[in-house]
């Protein structure tokens with residue numbers, strides 16, 4: 001029996017576009033030279049697939065391969081200009097449930113110039129929900145909306161992943177960034193779940209920052225952070241900031257982790273202007289491949305590759321993007337850089353911190369299935385399109401649509417309460433949120449009551465865009481008040 005074949009892990013590899021094929025070749029040459037046990041399925045994604053008319057840039061054969069191997073090492077692709085093309089990354093991540101994006105952002109002072117010599121931060125970004133659900137509407141001539149969806153299971157998965165990651169890699173602290181002083185329900189849920197899960201990891205310090213000051217602190221003194229977990233949009237922005245301030249975005253790898261299937265890549269794009277010139281730096285993809293090796297249980301190989309790469313950095317063997325006179329020693333191309341790393345397999349850095357990865361199982365997380373015991377409908381927000389900007393006039397006429405079961409409580413415009421007691425200085429758009437509830441503002445109302453209300457609103461000549469149910473969960477109101485209400 002050939003035992004070598006038996007221990008090989010199946011992976012799917014896409015060489016991508018632009019500089020993709022060159023940096024993928026360099027990456028594979030290095031990890032195979034270090035002894036990675038891989039059974040590679042090559043697939044095509046990106047430009048050529050888009051050109052065949054597949055708008056997501058990915059074919060059925062690639063989906064089949066990913067379901068078979070469950071591990072995807074992916075080079076960057078070129079997204080064609082113009083409409084009609086969907087982002088391959090977003091499609092792959094969401095279709096295959098890759099809920100966690102992990103980006104270690106490390107500075108390599110004094111070998112790569114950086115304003116932050118002591119930086120070693122891991123950004124863990126929720127990858128599937130938040131404003132990236134992509135549910136958007138134009139509702140009136142003046143107002144558009146995008147729904148921000150934050151779910152309990154989605155949040156539990158990412159928060160637990162962040163703590164499990166910290167535990168596995170001996171990190172000391174997990175920081176959560178949200179804006180829950182403003183978004184009390186959505187970001188509030190993210191923060192609440194963070195507070196619920198943190199005590200299960202007493203050995204790890206847990207802290208929460210409001211995102212604005214947190215981001216400022218991270219950009220100013222990143223050495224005070226360790227692992228940072230946050231919702232999708234904040235993570236998208238701040239993971240690029242964090243990678244950039246290490247000195248170069250070109251050095252960061254990224255992992256997209258799912259319950260079943262995971263994807264590993266560089267954070268940069270396909271740099272078409274540098275393609276085919278043996279210039280590109282393969283380090284981002286290589287560090288993505290290091291995360292892949294750890295994920296598939298080949299931590300010993302990941303250790304060898306990462307330390308050889310650190311030693312190459314230290315020895316001043318640099319590609320053009322990080323080469324600096326006086327700091328670097330040798331300017332090399334992609335192939336020569338790969339060769340330099342291969343020559344250093346078995347060596348360790350002396351100035352930079354060496355790494356050690358244990359052989360381990362991938363991080364797996366569970367959700368609690370926790371639900372509220374009770375849910376009670378107590379009213380509705382009816383959204384109206386109305387060109388007349390007189391809030392008092394609108395309120396007074398809309399009041400007539402109420403009855404003993406449900407009455408108009410307030411109207412807001414862009415979240416600010418403008419009825420009753422609107423102020424003349426307030427700017428109003430053509431988009432009004434009109435809240436109807438029982439007189440005591442907490443008694444249950446039926447769906448029939450709401451449907452009948454909408455019928456009266458419609459028959460009275462109001463143009464309603466949508467209605468939103470107002471609920472109590474576990475006897476507590478689960479909707480925001482109008483600002484100033």
Ligand code: NAD
Pocket residue numbers: 019023075076077078079080089250265266267268269270271272273274279280281282283284321
């Ligand atoms: P880019 O990251 O490709 O390039 C930005 C700059 O960084 C360029 O000046 C480039 O020369 C340099 N650069 C990037 N990677 C480098 C490397 N490994 N070595 C040396 N220099 C490097 O960003 P862009 O130009 O905005 O995008 C180009 C294409 O890549 C676009 O089609 C974009 O949609 C796509 N893209 C793909 C991914 C992905 O597949 N994950 C991510 C981002 C962008």
